[in-house]
Amino acid sequence: MQQPDTTAVRSALEHAGVTVSVEEVERLGVVCRVEPASVRDALIALRDWEHSFDFQVDLFGEDTREAIDVVYHLRSFSRDEDLFVKATHPYDSVLTSVWDIHPAALMPERELCELFGLRILGHPNPKRLLTTDGCPPYLRKEVSIRTPEEVRDRASQVVNVAELTGAFGSIAAEPAPAPAASAASAGAEGGPAPLGESQPLLLPDAIKRAPSGVDHVSTEHLILSMGPQHPSTHGVLRLKMEIDGEEVVSTEAVIGHLHRGIEKLAESRRFNAVGTLMDRGDYVSGIHNELAFALATEQLLEVDVPRRASWLRVLLGELNRIASHITWYGPVGLDTGVMGLFLYVFRDRESLLDILEDITGQRMMFNYVRPGGVVADITTTAEAKIRAFLDTFDTYMDENEEIIMGNEIFQARTQGLGVLTPEMALAFGVTGGNLRSTGVSWDLRKDRPYSCYDEFDFQVPVAETGDVYARCQVRVGEMRQSTRIIRQCIDGLPEGEFTAKVPRVLRPPAGETYAAVESPRGELGIHLFTDGSDSPYRMRYRPPAMYALQAGETLLAGGLIADAVVVMGSMDVVLGEIDR
Amino acid sequence: MALDRFTGEHSAIFIRSEQLFDVARRKSLWYMAFGIACCSIEGLMHASGPRFDFDRMGVFFRASPRQADVMIVAGTVNWKMAPIVRRLYDEMPDPRYVVSMGACACTGGPFREYPNVIMGVDKIVPVDVYIPGCPPRPESVQYGFMQLMEKIKGQTEERLAAARHDGR
Numbered sequence: 001m002q003q004p005d006t007t008a009v010r011s012a013l014e015h016a017g018v019t020v021s022v023e024e025v026e027r028l029g030v031v032c033r034v035e036p037a038s039v040r041d042a043l044i045a046l047r048d049w050e051h052s053f054d055f056q057v058d059l060f061g062e063d064t065r066e067a068i069d070v071v072y073h074l075r076s077f078s079r080d081e082d083l084f085v086k087a088t089h090p091y092d093s094v095l096t097s098v099w100d101i102h103p104a105a106l107m108p109e110r111e112l113c114e115l116f117g118l119r120i121l122g123h124p125n126p127k128r129l130l131t132t133d134g135c136p137p138y139l140r141k142e143v144s145i146r147t148p149e150e151v152r153d154r155a156s157q158v159v160n161v162a163e164l165t166g167a168f169g170s171i172a173a174e175p176a177p178a179p180a181a182s183a184a185s186a187g188a189e190g191g192p193a194p195l196g197e198s199q200p201l202l203l204p205d206a207i208k209r210a211p212s213g214v215d216h217v218s219t220e221h222l223i224l225s226m227g228p229q230h231p232s233t234h235g236v237l238r239l240k241m242e243i244d245g246e247e248v249v250s251t252e253a254v255i256g257h258l259h260r261g262i263e264k265l266a267e268s269r270r271f272n273a274v275g276t277l278m279d280r281g282d283y284v285s286g287i288h289n290e291l292a293f294a295l296a297t298e299q300l301l302e303v304d305v306p307r308r309a310s311w312l313r314v315l316l317g318e319l320n321r322i323a324s325h326i327t328w329y330g331p332v333g334l335d336t337g338v339m340g341l342f343l344y345v346f347r348d349r350e351s352l353l354d355i356l357e358d359i360t361g362q363r364m365m366f367n368y369v370r371p372g373g374v375v376a377d378i379t380t381t382a383e384a385k386i387r388a389f390l391d392t393f394d395t396y397m398d399e400n401e402e403i404i405m406g407n408e409i410f411q412a413r414t415q416g417l418g419v420l421t422p423e424m425a426l427a428f429g430v431t432g433g434n435l436r437s438t439g440v441s442w443d444l445r446k447d448r449p450y451s452c453y454d455e456f457d458f459q460v461p462v463a464e465t466g467d468v469y470a471r472c473q474v475r476v477g478e479m480r481q482s483t484r485i486i487r488q489c490i491d492g493l494p495e496g497e498f499t500a501k502v503p504r505v506l507r508p509p510a511g512e513t514y515a516a517v518e519s520p521r522g523e524l525g526i527h528l529f530t531d532g533s534d535s536p537y538r539m540r541y542r543p544p545a546m547y548a549l550q551a552g553e554t555l556l557a558g559g560l561i562a563d564a565v566v567v568m569g570s571m572d573v574v575l576g577e578i579d580r
Numbered sequence: 581m582a583l584d585r586f587t588g589e590h591s592a593i594f595i596r597s598e599q600l601f602d603v604a605r606r607k608s609l610w611y612m613a614f615g616i617a618c619c620s621i622e623g624l625m626h627a628s629g630p631r632f633d634f635d636r637m638g639v640f641f642r643a644s645p646r647q648a649d650v651m652i653v654a655g656t657v658n659w660k661m662a663p664i665v666r667r668l669y670d671e672m673p674d675p676r677y678v679v680s681m682g683a684c685a686c687t688g689g690p691f692r693e694y695p696n697v698i699m700g701v702d703k704i705v706p707v708d709v710y711i712p713g714c715p716p717r718p719e720s721v722q723y724g725f726m727q728l729m730e731k732i733k734g735q736t737e738e739r740l741a742a743a744r745h746d747g748r
Contacts, residue, residue, distance in 0.1 A: 131696060132660050138696065145693040154687060159703040161666060228661070229614045229645070229668055236616055236661065257661040258617055260684075261694035268693070276690060283618035327621060346629035353626075364618060364715055576617050 001448050004030045004051065004081045016045035027299050027513045029082050036070075036087045036096070043072065043085065043101045051076050053083050055426055056102035059109060060540045061116045062529055063141045067091065068116050071527070071540075072098070073514070077426075077442065082514070089118060091140075097123040104429030107550050115139040130256035130579060138264050139538075145261075145268060221249055224561070228257045234331060234568070235575030237549075243561060251556040251564070253549050258579040266539040271297050271371055271506040274536065279365040281541060282577035284327045287313070287320040288519035290369035293539075295450060295515035296528040297371035300508035308496040309373035310452040315489040316359065316368060317451075317517075318482040319386075322393075323352045324520040325475050328572045332472065333404055335569040336413055341403050348396055351389050358382040371506055373499025386490050393483055401476060405469075414468040418555045418567035421466060428554075429547035432522025433474045434571055438466035444518040451517075456485050468570040475572070478520075505534050521545045521572055541580055545573040590743035599736040605649065605675065606729040612648035613641040614668065616655025619682040619715040623654045627718040639725055645671040650728070652721075653701045656684035656691055662704050669705040677732075679724055680707040683714040690714070 006022045009030060013020040018038045025031050034042045046053040053074040062069045072085040089095060095118045099105045110129040113120045117137030120126045128135075136143045150156055227238035236257035242249040262277045269277065278289035291313055298305060326349045333341030353363045359382045360366040360375070368375050404410050420430070422438040435442055443460040445453040461477025463470035510532040516525035522544030529538040552571045556564050587593055615624050628634040628641060642648045645668045657665055669678065680701050683689030688699040701707060708731060711724040 130660075135659070135696060138694075146695060151688075151692050151699070154699045157699050157703060159662065159698060161704060228664055229612075230643075235620075236655075257658070257664070258656060259658055259660065260656050260691040260697055262691075265691065265694055280618055280690065284621060327625070330625075343630050346626065347631070350626070350629065350631045363717065364622060 002079065002081050004076075004079075004083050006030055008051070009046075009083065012049045012051070013042055013045055016041055018042045018045060025084075025512060027511055029084060029514070031084045031086055033086050033088075036089050036093070039070075039072070039085065039087045040096060040098055040101065043074075043098055046074060046083065046085070047101060051079055051081070053081075056104040056429055057082070057523070058429075058525060058527070058540070058542045059098075059102075059105050059112065060527065060542075061112045061118075061139070062538045062540075063116065063139060064088075065141055068093075068118060070095065070112065073525075073527070077440075080447065092117060092119070094119045094121050096121050099123060102429075103427045104547060104550065107546055125252070128256075130259040132256075138261060145264060226564070227254075234573060236579075237568070237573065237575055239556075239564065239568070241556070241561065241564065246560050246562075248556050248559055248561060248564060251553045253553050255546075255549070255575065255578050258575050260580065262580040263539055263541055266536050268535060270534050271508070271536070272504075274539070275367045275370060276365065278541075279367055280576065281580055282519060282521065282524070282543075282545070282574050283364060284574060285320050285324040285520050286364065286366045287316045287369060288517050288524055290367065291317060291451065292515055292517045292519075292524050292526045293528075294369045294371045295517065296513050296526040297506065297508060299513045299515055300511050300528065300530055301371065301502070301506065303372050303500050303502055305373055305451075305500055306497045307452065307494045309498050309500070311489055311493055312374045312378060312498060313369055313451050314453060314456065315378070315486060315493075316356065316366070316374075318485045318489070319352055319356060320366075321482050321520050322479050323349055323356070325479050326352070328475060328520075328569075329400070329404075329479075332566075332569050335565050336404075336410055338404055338407070338410065341400060344396070344400055344403070348389075348393060351385070351392075355382055355385045355389060358385060370499070372502035373497070375499070377498045378493070383490060386486065390483055390487055390490075394480075397476070397480060397483075405472060405476060411469060414472065414566065414570070415465075417468045417563055418559065418570065419465065419467045420551060420555060424554070425466070425551060428551040430522070430551045431544050431547065432518065432520070433478065434471060434522065434548050434551070436460065437463045437470040437474045439464045444516055444523060448516070450515070456488050458485050468566055471570045471572075475520075507532060507534050516542070519544060521574060521577065522548065524577075541577075543577045543580060545571075545575075546578045549573050549578060590739075590746050595736065595739045595743060598739065602732050602735055606732040608638040608640075609650050609677070609725060609728065610640050610642045610648050611650040611652050611679075612645050612668065612672070613643050614645075614651065614654075616653065616657065616661065617684065619654035619685070620652075622715045622718055623652055623681045623711075623721045627721050629718075632718040632722065634722065634725075637722065637725060645669075646673065648672055649675070650677045650679055650725075651705070652679045652681050653685040653705075653707075654681045654715075656689065657698045657701050657704065658696045659698065660696075662698055665701065666704050677708045677728055678705050679709045679711065679721075679728065681711045681721060681724070682716055683712065686710045686712060 010022045018041050021033045053076045055075040057073040057075050059072055068089045070087050074083045114128045115138055222243050224241045224243050228236040238254040240252045262281050266274045274293055275290045278293050279286035281289050326345045330342035330345045357363050360368040420438050422440050425435050425438050441462045446460050458481045461474050463473045508530045510530055512529050514527045516523050525542035527540035531537040548571045555567050680686050685701045688697050691697045692699050709724045709728045711720050713720055
């Protein structure tokens with residue numbers, strides 16, 4: 001990764017008539033500060049510039065105690081550069097949507113506005129994303145979490161059950177218009193659109209695809225609610241689909257049923273303890289979550305991680321990657337009617353969890369990777385277990401692949417279904433296996449190696465077609481590559497310490513940094529703000545699955561209801577990570 | 581009225597026939613496939629997977645609450661989720677049981693400080709068995725189900741005691 005040239009960025013923005021101050025922030029990169037009113041011009045200028053910062057990695061906010069900083073994280077794939085655009089919004093001001101420049105902003109903007117109490121202008125679907133009506137803007141510094149007394153006295157919380165069931169009656173209609181909406185008054189900004197139930201739901205017309213309507217029978221559209229209790233939505237995802245007969249006209253994903261405030265709680269945890277929260281974020285790939293946070297902390301602390309610790313991180317990470325892909329592989333079989341596959345792959349997952357438990361002490365919530373290194377060395381029994389696993393897993397993989405990937409029925413069902421084009425994937429901010437299935441080879445392990453990944457010999461599986469079958473091919477290929485990495489790890493594990501010498505209470509200097517890892521679902525980034533105390537000032541968790549879900553919403557349009565389950569399943573979304 | 585003495589809730593016919601049904605109930609506790617968070621991987625997927633094999637205990641998943649006996653609340657319940665959990669519970673036919681799995685469902689777990697999280701699912705639905713752990717191992721879930729079976733077994737004694745108390 002290179003840093004963009006500050007003078008070039010400044011001249012490009014000034015050429016477009018944007019007043020900007022460009023500075024190079026230590027440990028982060030180049031940051032452009034612009035006025036809120038000229039954010040759109042700046043983003044358009046950067047997108048159409050020859051350096052083409054056309055990929056929006058992330059969009060989030062930060063409460064500086066004086067105002068809200070909105071951060072647009074942009075990337076240029078052609079030059080492998082990252083750029084941050086920041087705009088300072090006063091409290092309760094209006095954020096102008098940039099979704100038509102970067103569709104990836106659709107969900108993050110809604111989240112930003114509800115969690116920081118901003119209003120929104122020009123968003124096609126300005127509803128609350130994660131919380132329900134009446135919730136305060138949690139991520140503001142003035143909103144506090146429960147005190148220890150409140151927590152200890154569980155009886156203090158009284159829930160009126162009758163009110164709950166009453167509230168459920170209106171769940172088919174969206175619970176609440178965003179604070180953005182209800183509080184918005186027709187101001188100088190041109191009058192925010194009226195919001196709420198009268199608003200046509202779902203995505204803007206530009207993305208909406210009309211059904212084929214071959215027989216020219218005019219039918220009434222139905223709203224079908226799928227989830228959050230549905231056996232195939234892979235968690236508490238609720239899909240609100242507008243259907244015409246069997247065809248899906250448009251889809252809206254309703255999320256937030258698992259919103260637990262990981263970003264907020266991290267602000268009250270010590271740096272060593274945030275790992276426990278990260279584990280529970282994306283709960284099937286805990287090691288990657290911990291690693292992302294540990295890398296960010298280490299960048300601020302400027303700690304050199306011992307080589308053995310990095311290798312152990314890679315080893316555990318790849319074991320975890322297989323375990324995570326298996327949780328996707330089995331249910332994809334269930335979605336398409338292959339029950340047997342679930343039983344076969346979960347046999348393999350049990351032996352994987354045995355290994356992980358042997359090393360870390362837990363089956364799921366490892367809390368193994370800490371800032372500075374890892375928490376324990378590899379055990380001798382684990383080494384034997386890993387070798388035994390590797391000996392059988394390749395054969396099992398062949399068998400499993402025959403059951404599903406080589407199955408003619410499965411191929412007929414999935415090939416050409418839910419086609420994601422590379423343009424669409426990049427526009428929506430999709431990363432990871434979903435992006436690689438469209439032919440874009442982008443893997444942080446290869447392209448921006450972290451944690452000694454450059455010392456390993458492996459390939460990045462890429463498929464061309466972007467359909468459900470291609471996504472399956474990519475993930476199955478990744479599992480095979482992971483076994484290669486594990487084998488190299490176990491054969492050549494370097495001697496040395498498994499953790500660097502770090503103080504018991506970590507106090508990184510005040511600053512800001514971004515660290516990303518290639519989790520099984522894509523680029524999992526941690527944007528960390530510190531103020532010199534022993535806990536983060538603000539932690540932004542970039543959820544790769546949320547961006548995949550945004551793209552998935554549009555993929556379903558134009559398809560059949562029966563295919564919705566398969567398409568959504570193949571995107572590999574984990575709701576714990578999306579809702580945080 | 582007279583018939584109630586023979587078939588009512590405190591009659592010998594009712595209590596003894598329920599005792600028979602209880603045998604059937606505890607041998608086939610079908611749970612609802614409803615995983616909220618992390619615990620669902622351990623408690624629903626791994627427990628019914630090949631190693632732990634929940635089926636041998638007569639525990640099997642049903643996709644619809646209408647066909648289920650047990651609801652495993654496997655994850656954090658927040659304000660957005662609470663009405664749905666309650667509605668699913670209301671949709672289940674009697675007799676129904678709730679297993680609160682994991683720290684989050686029992687007390688709010690590591691997220692109990694966040695005001696959006698409900699401190700324990702027992703605020704919303706009555707809970708029969710609490711399984712501690714974060715997440716509990718599949719063995720713990722199976723042990724929890726065995727406790728639930730014991731509880732169902734003890735229902736006859738409770739009914740008899742209630743009948744005796746009523747008769748006095």
